[in-house]
Amino acid sequence: MRSLVARAAIAVVLVTAASLASAHHSFAMFDQAKQVTIVGKVTEVQWTNPHVWVFLDGAPAGGKKGRWGVEFTSKVHLARRNFTTDMIKPGDNVEITVNPYRDGQSGGRFVAVKLASGEYYCDVGQAAQAFCPGGGK
Amino acid sequence: MKTRILVLAAVAATLCAGALMAQQARKTRPVNPANAEKVSYAELDKLPDWRGIWQPNLGRIGGDQPMLIGKYKKRYDEERAKVAANPQYEIPEKSNNCEPPGMPTMMTMPYSLEFVFAPGNIVVNQEAEMMVRRIFTDGRSLPKEGEIDPNYFGYSVGRWEGDTLVVDTVGTRAGQRLGEQGITNSDKLRINERIYLDKDNRNLLHLDFTFTDPEVLAQPWHRNHTFRRDRTWEILEYVCDENNRHPVDAEGQTHAAF
Numbered sequence: 001m002r003s004l005v006a007r008a009a010i011a012v013v014l015v016t017a018a019s020l021a022s023a024h025h026s027f028a029m030f031d032q033a034k035q036v037t038i039v040g041k042v043t044e045v046q047w048t049n050p051h052v053w054v055f056l057d058g059a060p061a062g063g064k065k066g067r068w069g070v071e072f073t074s075k076v077h078l079a080r081r082n083f084t085t086d087m088i089k090p091g092d093n094v095e096i097t098v099n100p101y102r103d104g105q106s107g108g109r110f111v112a113v114k115l116a117s118g119e120y121y122c123d124v125g126q127a128a129q130a131f132c133p134g135g136g137k
Numbered sequence: 138m139k140t141r142i143l144v145l146a147a148v149a150a151t152l153c154a155g156a157l158m159a160q161q162a163r164k165t166r167p168v169n170p171a172n173a174e175k176v177s178y179a180e181l182d183k184l185p186d187w188r189g190i191w192q193p194n195l196g197r198i199g200g201d202q203p204m205l206i207g208k209y210k211k212r213y214d215e216e217r218a219k220v221a222a223n224p225q226y227e228i229p230e231k232s233n234n235c236e237p238p239g240m241p242t243m244m245t246m247p248y249s250l251e252f253v254f255a256p257g258n259i260v261v262n263q264e265a266e267m268m269v270r271r272i273f274t275d276g277r278s279l280p281k282e283g284e285i286d287p288n289y290f291g292y293s294v295g296r297w298e299g300d301t302l303v304v305d306t307v308g309t310r311a312g313q314r315l316g317e318q319g320i321t322n323s324d325k326l327r328i329n330e331r332i333y334l335d336k337d338n339r340n341l342l343h344l345d346f347t348f349t350d351p352e353v354l355a356q357p358w359h360r361n362h363t364f365r366r367d368r369t370w371e372i373l374e375y376v377c378d379e380n381n382r383h384p385v386d387a388e389g390q391t392h393a394a395f
Contacts, residue, residue: 024234049377
């Protein structure tokens with residue numbers, strides 16, 4: 001009986017995925033309620049830990065052209081999620097959707113990309129997967 | 138000439154003192170019998186199969202709520218209020234984003250764990266930031282207070298109770314994250330872990346923590362995690378300083394620097 005009472009007292013704590021999903025920094029700096037799509041040309045790919053970075057020369061719809069930095073998860077996670085280095089290269093024309101920085105810097109956290117091949121690759125999570133209705137790449 | 142002799146004597150004295158200190162430090166902890174020239178690995182065959190790598194089930198953590206006390210409760214309430222007021226606010230924790238969080242956070246990172254069973258000890262590899270932890274299973278006792286210098290991962294001693302590995306850890310540095318952001322431990326923290334395979338699903342590993350810290354918690358705090366097995370992948374390299382674009386500023390806040 002006592003163990004039943006004890007078990008009933010144990011609460012399952014739900015923690016938001018955002019507070020757990022990074023080993024390196026929290027996602028507080030990104031506005032996860034917003035999505036901005038940047039259309040442009042890839043200038044640099046940094047295939048690195050703790051995060052992969054893609055830089056592009058481009059602009060959001062109606063915005064000014066400039067250098068945008070897109071932060072992906074680690075190359076460890078990307079490798080396990082079948083995102084490979086040959087999928088995005090300097091010179092590629094892409095459309096990348098991000099959760100932008102709250103402080104207004106030209107950049108954000110990766111959500112989804114329309115690759116030069118025309119295929120989509122999307123981050124995990126419902127909001128990102130909405131860009132990959134067919135499952136994406 | 139006289140000066141040279143004096144310098145040599147000073148150097149020799151320093152070397153001797155260093156050697157003596159090293160010897161004394163070593164004397165306080167037992168030597169692992171498994172370091173002997175010949176040891177048997179046969180005992181390891183009796184241990185449960187934890188092979189492969191283990192990925193955490195994020196988002197669902199069982200257990201109970203921490204009953205924080207004193208300055209630790211005050212800080213937690215203040216930090217949570219700041220987060221509520223400003224979604225951009227990040228609770229300051231580390232001097233550098235690539236500094237390893239140590240124990241107990243090492244066990245619950247959003248990356249994979251690997252357990253390497255060896256005679257006399259178990260090595261735990263955490264993929265994130267390439268953290269390594271050693272659990273002595275040679276029957277030694279935990280060090281007493283003051284016997285070891287506090288460190289990131291503490292000092293862990295484990296024993297098998299049937300197929301459950303029971304680990305006690307002391308000696309973690311004060312001020313590391315305890316359980317969640319905004320809560321830190323004192324140097325009195327004691328971590329108990331019970332790690333075991335699920336009885337119905339052998340590809341599910343349970344890790345039940347009990348945190349006891351008389352300066353931080355009014356009563357022991359339980360937190361239960363689970364991990365799923367992957368036998369196909371291996372641990373990958375993760376060098377955090379390869380491209381750390383998020384340094385922490387003097388206020389403990391992180392900004393992208395590109």
